[in-house]
Amino acid sequence: MARTAVSTEAAPAAIGPYSQAIVAGGFVFCSGTPGIDPATGVLAEGIEAQTEQALRNLAAILAAAGSSMAALVKTTIFYTNVEDFPLINEVYARHVPDPAPARSAPANAVLPRGILISIEAIAQVEA
Known part of the structure; x- marks a missing residue:
């Protein structure tokens, strides 16, 4: 199977x-994506x-992968504080x-670089 x-x-x-x-x-398999502004490199x-x-x-x-939020089939949200x-x-x-x-949302003790949340996802490629 080919992988691209x-x-x-823009991220x-x-x-x-x-x-x-x-x-x-x-399908598009997205790595964990943090709340960093891609233009400045600054964490929100x-x-x-x-x-x-x-x-x-x-x-x-x-x-960029030819998909959209409407084509999401699974997300995983990693976050540092369950109260959030x-x-x-x-x-x-x-x-x-x-x-x-579908979604999983495990709370974590620590994410790198002061990151409070990271979201990964799987989506269908749209034609």
């Missing part, structure tokens, strides 16, 4: 040996702003159309 790496300047560059996303088998301040930016970054990666979950849900609901994709 996806890279866009933060990978900070390690991984791709922003891989397209394979009619606070969980609400980081969640908004992470979802904008995810949408940009999906668009209601606010994360509010922001997430504004960005993800119905029917909402």
Whole structure:
């Protein structure tokens, strides 16, 4: 099966040996995307702003791969503070159309570089 790496300047560059996303088998597999402004490289301040930016970054990666938020089938949200979950849900609901994709949301103790949230996703490639 062919795999194609996806890279866009409209989302933060990978900070390690991984791709922003891989397209394979009619799906886009997106790496965890933090709330970093791709234009400035600055991490947004606070969980609400980081969640908004992470979802904008995810949408940009999906668009670069020929997909969209409407084609999401699965997301995983990693976040540092379980008390932030209601606010994360509010922001997430504004960005993800119905029917909402399947989702996992494990709370973590620590994410690198002061990141409060990272969102990974799987979506269908749109024709």
